[in-house]
Amino acid sequence: MTSEPIVQIDGITKRFGDFAAVSGLSLSVPRGAVYGLLGPNGAGKTTTIRMLMDIILPDEGSVRLFGDERGGRQHSAEIGYLPEERGLYRKMRVRDTLVFLAETKGVKREVARRKADEWLMRLDLSEWRMKKVEELSKGMQQKVQFIATMLHEPALLILDEPFAGLDPINTQAIKDVIVHLSRAGTTIVFSTHQMDVAERICDHVCIIAAGRKVLDGPLAEVKRVHGGTHVAVAFEGGREFAAPIISDRTLVAKADDYGGYAELALADGVEPQMLLERLVAAAARLQRFEHIEPSLNRIFLDKVGAAGAEPRGREASRE
Amino acid sequence: MNKVWAVIRREFVERVRTKWFLISTILGPIFMIVVTVLPAVLAGTGGGARHIGLLDEGSGSLATRLVTQLETGSQFRVERVTTSESGARAAMQELTERVQSKNIDGFLVVPGAALESGKFEYRGRNVSSIRDNALLQAAVRQAVMMERLTQRGVDPGVVQESQARISVTTLRITKRGATGETGEATFFLAYVVGFIMYMAIFLYSVNVMRSVLEEKQTRIIEVLVSSLRPFQLLLGKVVGVGGVGLVQMGVWGVAAAALIRYRAAVFAMFKVPAEQAAAIQLPAIGTGMVVLVLVYFLLGYLLYSAMFAVVGAVVSTDTEAQQAQMPVVMLLIPGILVFPAVLNDPAGSLSSVMGLVPFWSPIIMPIRFAASDVPAGELAASLAILAVTVIGVVWVAARIYRVGILMYGKRPGIGELVRWARQS
Numbered sequence: 019m020t021s022e023p024i025v026q027i028d029g030i031t032k033r034f035g036d037f038a039a040v041s042g043l044s045l046s047v048p049r050g051a052v053y054g055l056l057g058p059n060g061a062g063k064t065t066t067i068r069m070l071m072d073i074i075l076p077d078e079g080s081v082r083l084f085g086d087e088r089g090g091r092q093h094s095a096e097i098g099y100l101p102e103e104r105g106l107y108r109k110m111r112v113r114d115t116l117v118f119l120a121e122t123k124g125v126k127r128e129v130a131r132r133k134a135d136e137w138l139m140r141l142d143l144s145e146w147r148m149k150k151v152e153e154l155s156k157g158m159q160q161k162v163q164f165i166a167t168m169l170h171e172p173a174l175l176i177l178d179e180p181f182a183g184l185d186p187i188n189t190q191a192i193k194d195v196i197v198h199l200s201r202a203g204t205t206i207v208f209s210t211h212q213m214d215v216a217e218r219i220c221d222h223v224c225i226i227a228a229g230r231k232v233l234d235g236p237l238a239e240v241k242r243v244h245g246g247t248h249v250a251v252a253f254e255g256g257r258e259f260a261a262p263i264i265s266d267r268t269l270v271a272k273a274d275d276y277g278g279y280a281e282l283a284l285a286d287g288v289e290p291q292m293l294l295e296r297l298v299a300a301a302a303r304l305q306r307f308e309h310i311e312p313s314l315n316r317i318f319l320d321k322v323g324a325a326g327a328e329p330r331g332r333e334a335s336r337e
Numbered sequence: 338m339n340k341v342w343a344v345i346r347r348e349f350v351e352r353v354r355t356k357w358f359l360i361s362t363i364l365g366p367i368f369m370i371v372v373t374v375l376p377a378v379l380a381g382t383g384g385g386a387r388h389i390g391l392l393d394e395g396s397g398s399l400a401t402r403l404v405t406q407l408e409t410g411s412q413f414r415v416e417r418v419t420t421s422e423s424g425a426r427a428a429m430q431e432l433t434e435r436v437q438s439k440n441i442d443g444f445l446v447v448p449g450a451a452l453e454s455g456k457f458e459y460r461g462r463n464v465s466s467i468r469d470n471a472l473l474q475a476a477v478r479q480a481v482m483m484e485r486l487t488q489r490g491v492d493p494g495v496v497q498e499s500q501a502r503i504s505v506t507t508l509r510i511t512k513r514g515a516t517g518e519t520g521e522a523t524f525f526l527a528y529v530v531g532f533i534m535y536m537a538i539f540l541y542s543v544n545v546m547r548s549v550l551e552e553k554q555t556r557i558i559e560v561l562v563s564s565l566r567p568f569q570l571l572l573g574k575v576v577g578v579g580g581v582g583l584v585q586m587g588v589w590g591v592a593a594a595a596l597i598r599y600r601a602a603v604f605a606m607f608k609v610p611a612e613q614a615a616a617i618q619l620p621a622i623g624t625g626m627v628v629l630v631l632v633y634f635l636l637g638y639l640l641y642s643a644m645f646a647v648v649g650a651v652v653s654t655d656t657e658a659q660q661a662q663m664p665v666v667m668l669l670i671p672g673i674l675v676f677p678a679v680l681n682d683p684a685g686s687l688s689s690v691m692g693l694v695p696f697w698s699p700i701i702m703p704i705r706f707a708a709s710d711v712p713a714g715e716l717a718a719s720l721a722i723l724a725v726t727v728i729g730v731v732w733v734a735a736r737i738y739r740v741g742i743l744m745y746g747k748r749p750g751i752g753e754l755v756r757w758a759r760q761s
Contacts, residue, residue, distance in 0.1 A: 068559075068743075071563045072563070073559065073562055073563055073743065074743070090563060091562075091563065091564065091565070091566065094563060094564040097563070099559075099560060099563045101556065101559040101560060103556035103559065104556065105554075105555035105556035105557045106555060106557055107351075107551070107552075107555060107557060108551075108555060109351070110347075110351060114347075118343060118347050119560065119564075121339070121340070121343035122340050122343055122344070122561060122564040122565055123564050124339065124340065166560070
């Protein structure tokens with residue numbers, strides 16, 4: 019049983035009118051993974067997650083959760099869901115809100131109460147538990163919502179853009195909880211368009227664009243398969259000596275200048291050593307020269323390209 | 338089922354906790370007491386103490402009769418000032434000053450030729466009290482009539498007889514015979530029942546709309562529908578809010594029953610004299626009436642809350658909701674507009690037809706039932722039509738709701754709503 023994926027999506031398609039938000043998407047999430055669903059705005063991430071959650075039905079294809087096709091709502095006790103758009107009842111007390119949401123997941127009232135108190139204590143919100151939600155700051159409300167997502171100790175967490183709009187302190191607090199839950203065996207699926215975040219947390223990724231899958235797999239494998247030789251270079255002072263070399267297409271296929279350093283994809287058959295020799299010969303003052311794996315961002319840009327990042331009309335804004 | 342129960346409890350508890358609920362629940366019985374006791378209290382205090390002058394400019398025996406007439410019934414205390422034609426101005430000036438210094442409330446000017454001309458004048462601080470004016474006029478008219486008859490030589494005994502009080506009491510007859518209720522009490526009951534039905538159905542249905550819209554606006558809806566089917570959520574919401582309505586009506590009902598039962602004690606508390614308290618008619622409310630009101634409230638509430646839930650589900654903002662609820666409100670309004678007509682003729686054809694239309698029957702039928710005998714067949718037909726409509730409307734509403742709660746942005750047109758309802 020353990021080898022069976024916890025989420026298995028086969029060829030799902032969802033159309034809104036003439037517009038296909040998701041077409042023929044397949045992916046599978048292994049048990050225990052931290053799975054990043056990556057894509058530009060309007061790629062179909064939220065639509066995919068909503069189909070996963072049984073909030074909307076796919077026009078074609080199937081979704082299997084925990085090995086069956088009964089849908090997200092039937093498994094709601096085992097799933098924690100944080101939607102992209104956050105919100106809680108404004109006039110309701112913090113603890114009452116948590117208890118109510120846990121009850122809709124089938125948790126008993128007394129148990130929900132005890133767990134709510136524990137989590138509120140853990141995230142420094144104890145003194146706020148009898149206050150109305152609207153009295154809390156936005157950051158505190160986000161934490162309360164995050165508690166609501168996992169109060170019932172789900173085996174699968176589905177988080178839609180969990181870090182959007184969070185300040186660094188709350189981002190850290192929630193990242194800590196995610197890592198903690200992952201170590202404890204919880205499977206985590208989350209969507210983001212921030213590649214650096216995904217690169218740090220995920221062990222599996224799926225990149226989608228324009229409603230279609232671009233690539234997926236374990237992060238290490240994605241990087242290996244992506245191929246090519248990548249080098250990070252940084253210079254002391256100006257880079258005018260190096261500029262002609264970097265723009266030499268026989269040596270460097272692509273260059274991403276991140277300001278502090280540049281990520282270079284070498285042309286076929288070019289060894290990093292050759293580039294280094296040329297740079298030294300040109301009297302460039304190197305600060306950094308490192309043979310690296312391609313960054314997720316590089317892979318994303320290569321695969322999705324500028325076209326995929328374009329918003330696709332009205333419906334795209336639903337995401 | 339436990340999930341639905343959680344929704345019901347949330348809707349119920351969160352509403353009962355609000356100040357709005359507390360205030361309106363308490364205000365109901367207070368309003369009832371005020372409405373019953375106030376007229377009696379006012380009659381007790383305002384009436385007897387009116388102190389007026391009577392300026393007699395030489396009308397002789399008419400003035401004597403006027404004083405007697407005004408003072409019977411103890412509504413007025415009369416001080417007679419007799420003056421000659423020449424002293425009239427000074428006397429009037431003096432009385433005016435006494436009115437200004439609040440020594441007396443006003444004075445009646447009786448000219449010497451008043452008996453022939455029938456012209457009198459009352460000058461006072463407060464001349465707008467309809468009741469006082471009516472009493473004054475009646476007394477004056479009666480005194481003049483008696484004086485004229487006496488002077489023409491009519492037997493004083495006959496004159497006396499003609500003065501005897503005349504009153505017409507209207508009593509309601511039902512199939513069970515005369516009820517002993519007066520027309521006034523029946524009218525009052527029917528009016529109040531109709532009004533309460535309208536208010537309760539409207540207010541609680543709008544509450545359902547607000548609740549739907551709130552979940553949509555705060556976006557918590559998405560979390561909820563990942564755990565509950567939309568129908569479960571809607572069901573819990575409607576039952577929870579309806580429960581609040583029933584509790585409130587229950588409190589009011591108990592208060593009304595207690596008021597009727599212990600009215601003597603209540604009147605005593607406000608120091609209303611016993612004979613005045615006895616004169617106040619309170620309607621009798623039977624079990625049939627209570628059951629009918631509850632059944633129609635529940636069905637009417639279900640009907641309108643389903644429609645208002647659709648409004649809440651298809652809009653995204655409060656402003657949009659204001660506009661979008663208009664068609665539903667307009668649907669309810671005719672039930673109020675025909676209020677007077679139905680009260681006038683509760684058994685008439687207009688009342689019968691209005692009582693069959695499901696959108697108005699929850700308001701019209703309790704009025705008719707309170708004011709007249711409703712044929713059992715009509716009642717059954719009205720309830721059957723209403724029940725079938727409720728089932729149909731709830732079915733369509735639930736389907737639109739299911740789609741609408743996850744849609745944001747442009748408000749859908751009728752065509753789109755039909756498509757949502759058909760969508761599987």
